[in-house]
Amino acid sequence: MIAESKFIGRESYIALLNKKLNDAMEGRGNAIVIFGDTGTGKTRLIKEFIKTIDNKALVMQSACASSTSVPYAPLRDALKGTGMDMLFEYSKNPKLEAIFAVTKSGILLSKMESQHRIDSDILVGMVNAVTAFVKDTLCQMQESENMSEDVHSMRYGTFNLLSVPGETINLIAVLTGRENELLISDMQEVIRRIEREHRDALQNWDGNLNKMAGLSRYLSVLFSEGQYSGVSYAQNIHIEKLNLYENVLYGFRRKTEQSPLILVIDDIQYADPATFDLLVFLMRSISDMRAFIICACNEKTGNGAQYMEMLGTLAKDEIIKTITLNDLSEAETIALVNSILGNAGDEELPRQIYQVTRGNPLFTIETLSALLEEGKIKLKGDYYEYELDKIRLPIKIYEILEAKIRKLDLDALHVLQCASIEGTEFHAGYVARLLDTTKLKVLRVLSTLESTGLVIRVEGEKYRFVQPLMREVIHTSIDEALRNEYHRYFGEILETEYLAGKHDSMLPMIENYITAGDVEKIKKYALVAGRFALSCFANERAADILMRSYARLSEMHGSERIEFLRTLVDALDSDGKYTEEIAYIDEILKFVRCDEKLTDKKNIEVWAYGKRAECNIARSNYSEAMGDVKNAISILFDGTQNRGKLPTGLETTYGKLLCIEGLVYERLAEHKQAINYYMDAIKQLENSNAHQEIAYAYHRIGTAYHSLGMIEDAEKFLHKSLEISRKNNDLKGISITSNNLGELYRGLGEKEKAIKYYEEALAIDKKLGDRRGLSVVYSSLGDIALDYEEYAHAIEYYEQSNKICRRIDNKYGIAWNLCGIAECRVRMKEHTDVIQNLTKSFEIASRIGARDVMGWAHRVNALYEELSENLERARNLYEKSASIFENAGMEIERAKTLMELGRMYLQRGIHRDNGISLLNSCIELFSKKHAKNYLRKCQQYMGDR
Numbered sequence: 001m002i003a004e005s006k007f008i009g010r011e012s013y014i015a016l017l018n019k020k021l022n023d024a025m026e027g028r029g030n031a032i033v034i035f036g037d038t039g040t041g042k043t044r045l046i047k048e049f050i051k052t053i054d055n056k057a058l059v060m061q062s063a064c065a066s067s068t069s070v071p072y073a074p075l076r077d078a079l080k081g082t083g084m085d086m087l088f089e090y091s092k093n094p095k096l097e098a099i100f101a102v103t104k105s106g107i108l109l110s111k112m113e114s115q116h117r118i119d120s121d122i123l124v125g126m127v128n129a130v131t132a133f134v135k136d137t138l139c140q141m142q143e144s145e146n147m148s149e150d151v152h153s154m155r156y157g158t159f160n161l162l163s164v165p166g167e168t169i170n171l172i173a174v175l176t177g178r179e180n181e182l183l184i185s186d187m188q189e190v191i192r193r194i195e196r197e198h199r200d201a202l203q204n205w206d207g208n209l210n211k212m213a214g215l216s217r218y219l220s221v222l223f224s225e226g227q228y229s230g231v232s233y234a235q236n237i238h239i240e241k242l243n244l245y246e247n248v249l250y251g252f253r254r255k256t257e258q259s260p261l262i263l264v265i266d267d268i269q270y271a272d273p274a275t276f277d278l279l280v281f282l283m284r285s286i287s288d289m290r291a292f293i294i295c296a297c298n299e300k301t302g303n304g305a306q307y308m309e310m311l312g313t314l315a316k317d318e319i320i321k322t323i324t325l326n327d328l329s330e331a332e333t334i335a336l337v338n339s340i341l342g343n344a345g346d347e348e349l350p351r352q353i354y355q356v357t358r359g360n361p362l363f364t365i366e367t368l369s370a371l372l373e374e375g376k377i378k379l380k381g382d383y384y385e386y387e388l389d390k391i392r393l394p395i396k397i398y399e400i401l402e403a404k405i406r407k408l409d410l411d412a413l414h415v416l417q418c419a420s421i422e423g424t425e426f427h428a429g430y431v432a433r434l435l436d437t438t439k440l441k442v443l444r445v446l447s448t449l450e451s452t453g454l455v456i457r458v459e460g461e462k463y464r465f466v467q468p469l470m471r472e473v474i475h476t477s478i479d480e481a482l483r484n485e486y487h488r489y490f491g492e493i494l495e496t497e498y499l500a501g502k503h504d505s506m507l508p509m510i511e512n513y514i515t516a517g518d519v520e521k522i523k524k525y526a527l528v529a530g531r532f533a534l535s536c537f538a539n540e541r542a543a544d545i546l547m548r549s550y551a552r553l554s555e556m557h558g559s560e561r562i563e564f565l566r567t568l569v570d571a572l573d574s575d576g577k578y579t580e581e582i583a584y585i586d587e588i589l590k591f592v593r594c595d596e597k598l599t600d601k602k603n604i605e606v607w608a609y610g611k612r613a614e615c616n617i618a619r620s621n622y623s624e625a626m627g628d629v630k631n632a633i634s635i636l637f638d639g640t641q642n643r644g645k646l647p648t649g650l651e652t653t654y655g656k657l658l659c660i661e662g663l664v665y666e667r668l669a670e671h672k673q674a675i676n677y678y679m680d681a682i683k684q685l686e687n688s689n690a691h692q693e694i695a696y697a698y699h700r701i702g703t704a705y706h707s708l709g710m711i712e713d714a715e716k717f718l719h720k721s722l723e724i725s726r727k728n729n730d731l732k733g734i735s736i737t738s739n740n741l742g743e744l745y746r747g748l749g750e751k752e753k754a755i756k757y758y759e760e761a762l763a764i765d766k767k768l769g770d771r772r773g774l775s776v777v778y779s780s781l782g783d784i785a786l787d788y789e790e791y792a793h794a795i796e797y798y799e800q801s802n803k804i805c806r807r808i809d810n811k812y813g814i815a816w817n818l819c820g821i822a823e824c825r826v827r828m829k830e831h832t833d834v835i836q837n838l839t840k841s842f843e844i845a846s847r848i849g850a851r852d853v854m855g856w857a858h859r860v861n862a863l864y865e866e867l868s869e870n871l872e873r874a875r876n877l878y879e880k881s882a883s884i885f886e887n888a889g890m891e892i893e894r895a896k897t898l899m900e901l902g903r904m905y906l907q908r909g910i911h912r913d914n915g916i917s918l919l920n921s922c923i924e925l926f927s928k929k930h931a932k933n934y935l936r937k938c939q940q941y942m943g944d945r
Contacts, residue, residue: 005365006339007048009332010041013323017049021292025056025260029286031293033311036325038469039362039397042296043266045325057260058082064270066302066468067423070504071274071538074265087181087251094177095230097159099219102170109169110215114223150258151184166191168202176230181250183228194218227767237574241537242808243769245281252282253289260290267468268295269304273540276307283320285807327359336361340368356393362467363397370400401473415445420475421486424468428461433493434486488516506532514548522549527564534571543571558598561591569611578615585612606632606653613660622664629661652693655684659697669889671704695724695733706744711930714744735764735773739780746784749932754784775804775813782820787933791824815844815853823860826867834864852893855884859897866904874904892931895922903941
């Protein structure tokens, strides 16, 4: 085996990685993805870079394996050494029982309890435990010069105590349940407020507790919003997933405040979709942290091609940087070969090796290693000698690896075969059980294999193939029947663990049973495994397991098949894969028609067509959606299009279908027709007390009236919706309707009312943890601040929204906010980043077809050109903006653009008659649409003439 070769031809990449690390250390977090084919040296490049950092940052490393690991496993492994793996234990909000403000010496300054007061004796014991807790932590810090004060937790009876330090005080939370990073962040914010507003009093405190009486009002904030009541208000899987992601992100942020972090994840082509999704979320979110993410990806294996495309979009959006490692040049290959052989002047053999390997570093080194092992190259004193005419070079790297395998003794071969069953990473204990031998014997074999460079020990009994390609060669070389039997047996081993309570064994278990084709086990566990994956927010993984399982289960019948397919449809729906979802809905419909013994056929068909309609609405296929909903209603009325008397007990179902039908008409801009269907829906829903659906129907009627410019009716129905949602504590319904009422009152020019409803929506979205909802409300608050010329506030809101939009990849939101920020800068006569923001906004809007943002971007660009005295260009841009809005049917936005064009004509003294005509037409439209704020502005422009 050749010892590690000289590092050649990658020096510029090391320099780039160091530059990006320096950026991260200065608080400009970033990410790099290294692409390259097998053997180009991606892992080696990362290894050489890490050698150069000289303990400047905390390095967390892991690799994805071509095995059936649980969701997020590579990230858990990377974070394990820092204690941050507990970030993935986020399940629901903890219940905050009490909070204490304590000095560094452990003196209690203030406390606050929840409404459900703790027994007084327990509380006294807690106070004593809290003060001792702080004192112990302080003593540990004093004894260790390198130890900085950090968040600590301890168990006290049935409670958890969480200590969050500040400069002068600590806050101690008493919790039922496990702490999460959002609570820690909120506690840190409370500490900052206390220390900012009471710094002098705290630093010069004389022990008089009366001086600290006002601290309780700061502590009460943690109880006031109900966020830490122990109840999970998020009833949406997407919100719950983002809550988990945010928990990990907040943990990252807290660690970067103590030390710069480097997160290295190798072989991300093998990452499960949930791991990849979270990794991308982190890449989007670290720009203001001391964090540097490095990933390596082989685009030709695993999910590499799919991930490369997605990462390419991030690179285009300048969220990450990508580099591609190509093979070495001929000169670099010659230098590499001669650095190993020590023959500096020899080029004949190195050139021939290059002709075969084309400069692939792995192939080059393995070729040399094979020649040395075969004795074709021999050490003679200080250099190697060989007879060139007796050397036969391998054609492919597979040839070398297969030759290595043939040289293994049987024990080593069997160990590696069983290791390949688990994946590129494997455990000695599993290998021993597969071979029905002792772990000691396996460990001895692995020790020998490690010395030959075939495997490497990761930690404990966990090993890894040095080259994933070696695992692939070994796995495919096993006889197919034997390979399937190994996978079946490994599935049984994992099943034993799962039945003993180790839930993480569930997904690898079912994957092995699917590979082995064990129909009985697939039938027994596939549905459970799919639901488990969904509970881990691994929606794509759930859909994949269920689809591959379904392909194996031809013998399923009746309700069992329907239940399976409905779960699969839910998984695809959660992942937004509507085309595939429709295919499986059609499978349900086909099965229902063919199975005469199936009970409840009508309800299943109605559900399927309704679901199909929703998918087609999401895909903007409105004619198909209309056909689907009409089919559903026809089945509901026993196969007739004549909607006569509805069978008893189907009112809710019919009401929901009428709502879907109304939504199709609304999307087709046939608002009056939509209102009629929503009204009919309410009549049906009222008969079955379906309150949430009734609130939804009223809400849609309100938005339809708003689109028609019938503001009083819109206001009336939105308030009806809000009233029902409040009565039934439907938080998401309250949030959505409140935000829409804010939009309505904003258009009416009623600023205070608008802000009141926006803030109500904001508070609820915070409680729900709904980041998408928060981003929308922050944008709305930015819009209203812009309307009222509060430009600095508007920029703050837009930037808050954009921070969230970048994390959750809300491209529409990003484009909207960039446009809003640009307009604020122009209105403030500050040209900072205006063109850059507008270009980016227009580019994103064009890509996703957001015509409203495209029109707005042209309008702001026109304002910018006008300020720069490029009046002809400004006129052209105003006209482009008006044309886009006209084609999109957006009358008010078109009028806003023409208002600015008319103002320019008047203020600049050009085309005055045209300017007056434009402003008069805008005044007429704004009056008709009750857009009072824009009406006032237009009238002001007319008055200024």
